[in-house]
Amino acid sequence: MAERIAAAAEVELCEIDITRFPDKEIFVKIVENVRGDDVFIVQSVSVDPNEYLMELLIMIDAAKRASADRITAVLPYYGYARQDRKDQPRVPITAKLVANLLVAAGANRLLCVDLHAQQIQGFMDIPVDHLYSSPVIVKYLRSLELEDLVVVSPDAGGLKMADAYATLLGAGIALVGKQRKSAEHVEANHLVGEVEGRNTLLVDDMTSTAGTLTAAAQLLEKAGAKSIRAAVSHSLLTEKGIKRLQDSPIEELVTTDSVPQRKWDNFNVTVLSVADILAEAICRIHNNQSVSSLFRVDN
Secondary structure, eight states: OHHHHHHHHTOOOOOEEEEEOTTOOEEEEEOSOOTTOEEEEEOOOOSSHHHHHHHHHHHHHHHHHTTOSEEEEEESSOTTOSOOSOOSTTOOOHHHHHHHHHHHHTOOEEEEESOSSGGGGGGOSSOEEEEOSHHHHHHHHHHHTOSSEEEEESSGGGHHHHHHHHHHHTOEEEEEEEEEOSSSOEEEEEEESOOBTSEEEEEEEEESSOHHHHHHHHHHHHTTBSEEEEEEEEEOOOHHHHHHHHTSSOOEEEEESSSOOOOOSSSOEEEEOOHHHHHHHHHHHHTTOOOHHHHSOOO
């Protein structure tokens, strides 16, 4: 991802050494001089979030102590974002904790893509530039020329995202009601909207075990949907999630390269790059230009 962003921005990546001590402590050394420079550190806190988050914090601290002028943490995927509120007793708000850690480490700005919840921007005491992957995904979906399309939100929380996709694609909209039994098990129990004989598109910001997507897809299949596709900004799929998708009626998964992708067997997946959008945002931030046009999803 960092290499693709650097190529799009027409700059070279800064050389950095990241190693481990025998006891697994992380050691970071920025090989090049960054004194007085505008530094952008690219790191998705995903797949192995504890390791990647700690690496990011140490890289930020190293840049700060090397007298970088400004440090922007570029998180194509903001880890620990699922826990963005206290919805039961004695649980943390990890999205806020990560925000505090980034600021404490020395980050001056945050650049991210498709946060799990918009309010996470308010957890930061530094400027946040929040980009969307939908322009890239919508461009691809339009190329498929799917007729009589219905965009489906797999849960109530994703209705706003589904509405945005439906508007851009000139499609109808539907909603699946779900009940989460555990972190890996979801039951989809009712459908609001007409999907019989129509092409359908499930949209969500992330998936890991694919429980929400596949449960919704089974409900759409029972309702007589002509075809079922899924578009997800961040694909954090586990082996269990991949197996669920392979066994589901979902014909294709459209996602982005915001996180490292696993190998796929016997399933149709399309990975689109958000490197160009991030590169454009980085160039504009560096030149103190407006990035508001990148926030919008234009028709």
